[in-house]
Amino acid sequence: MxxxxxxxxxxLRSGHDHLAARVRGLAAADLTKGSGAAEWDLxxxxxxxxSGAEITLAVLEGALDGSGPKDMDFNKSVWARWDAMSPAERAEGFVPANEALVSRYEELDTQTRENLRINLGFLPTPVDVATAAGLRLTEFTLHTWDIEVAFDPAAVLASEATEPLLDQAGLLIGHLGKADAVDGRPVRLAVRTTDPGRSFGLTLDEAVALGDEPAEPDAVLSAPAEWWLRLTTGRHAPAHTPTSVTLTGAALTLDDLRRVFPGF
Known part of the structure; x- marks a missing residue:
């Protein structure tokens, strides 16, 4: 573990260093460009x-000192402060806020990384550091892509993050997927990724779930692992889908899968 x-x-460190350098190089006009998150500019x-870095750091400190997570009023106050900032202030404030969080994770010794349990406030039980940090990595990596894609339609997720995120994909898949998007038709999909290479199954039935690759799938999706992760989080428009993505079988189409995963 x-x-x-x-x-x-x-x-998280490599992602921060990359995005911090990217942000420092942005012109003022860039900050109001549309991003990959449809309703937000950069x-x-x-x-x-x-704001997420501040809240996540407060949750981590609460686990370390035993005080527990902050309440919703704290979160709302953080969001309100960031919402009130100008675009330039947001860009300037992001770097030290996220640096503080990443540095705090780096300071955790081996025993703490193994044994600490963190109450996130929205899950039924406290989670280990890997799960908590992994959720932050998911958020950070996907929103970094939202920024990168504003300048490059062929942008991909950071390679250092792809394998860890692939390992935890099942954690949120039931929440992200909408099984009724295919009109209640049960579908067993084989998913085969590259970079890294993995094989597993996606079931669309009463719920959306990951499991072992089915022996007789209704369809087979082959894709880079980073695109699979983008698919499950709604970052899957045809303009951002590489030609290496293929779906064989008549059970459903790529557009069906896009409806299953509308994103956030």
Whole structure:
């Protein structure tokens, strides 16, 4: 478990260093460009990441000192402060806010990384550091893509984050997927990814779930692992889908899968 935690924290560091450098290079006009998150400009994505870093750090400190998570009033106060910032202030504030969170994760010793349990406030039980940091890595990596795609339609997720995120994809798949998007038709899909190479199954029935690859799938999806992760989070428009993505079988189409995963 510690090895997984270490990889996630290392990916948070490389992701931060990359995005911080990217943000420092943005012109003022860039901050109001539309992002990959349809309702936000780039500064609003940075606001979300900056406020999220503050809240996540407060939750981590609460686990470390035993005080527990902050209440919703705290979260609302953080969001309100970031919402009130100008685009330039959001860009400037994001870097130290996220640096503080990543540095705090890096400071955790081996025993703490293994044994600490964190009450996130929205899950039924406290989780380990790998799960908590992994959820932050999911948010951070996807919203970094939202910024990158504003300048490059062929942008991909950070390679350092892809494997850790693939390992935890099942954690949120039931929440992200909408099984009724295919009119209640049960479908067993084989998913085969590259970079890294994995094979597993996606079941669309009363719920959406991951499992072993079915012996006789109704369809087979082959795709880069980073695109599979983008598919499940709604970042899957045809303009951002590489030609290496293929779906064989008559049970459903790529557009069906896009409806299953509308994103957030």
């Amino acid at each position: 510690t090895e997984r935690t270490d990889r996630i924290i290392a990916a 500064s609003q994505v940075l606001s979300h990441l900056g």
